Amino acid sequence: MPVILRVRNRETRICTPADTRAPVPALAYVKATLIVSRGNLWYSMSYSERIKRDGRKANPFFCFTGIDIVRAEPGKAVLSLVVRPELHNGVGWLQGGMLVALADEAMALALYPLLGTNEGIATIAESTSFIRGVRDGTIRAEARVIKKGRRVAFMEAEVTADDGEKTLLSRTTASFAVTAMK
Secondary structure, three states: OOEEEEEOOEEEEEOOHHHHOOOOOHHHHHHHHEEEEOOEEEEOOOHHHHHHHHHHHHOHHHHHHOOEEEEEEOOEEEEEEEOOHHHEOOOOOEOHHHHHHHHHHHHHHHHHHHOOOOEEEEEEEEEEEEOOOOOOOEEEEEEEEEEEOOOEEEEEEEEEEOOOOOOEEEEEEEEEEEEEOO
């Protein structure tokens, strides 16, 4: 059963030990990494630091979908996902939104290590071209920062089948606002 964290009348699903293979109860994990300040949810360390320390457990969406972090370094990131039937659309293909989500998360992971202490990001625009569908196997998103400016960062990502030939499934470009965190 997932642990539900309620902050300002909003419920957030937190990874459970079954989702993350965590050796400790999920609630202990929540207490260790989250703090509440003036009614707002704040993290006690940067997202990049939590990714390094906790891997997929740092992102509830990764736990929910099964996304794995292959590599995350300043300016580049690689994520993978095993295609499962529950991620299919009504006609048996991987839902296209999963390709977009995987690319988006990889781009964010590539950008976060380049941010200053009080900087955050928000997607301004994102465009994905779908090249080919997939029904099974493992897919990988490889992302890179094209340019990070003071206010805007430009990114790109390709999602490929992890089939030995790296069959291209989609290509995404995006711009992210670099924001000041308060």
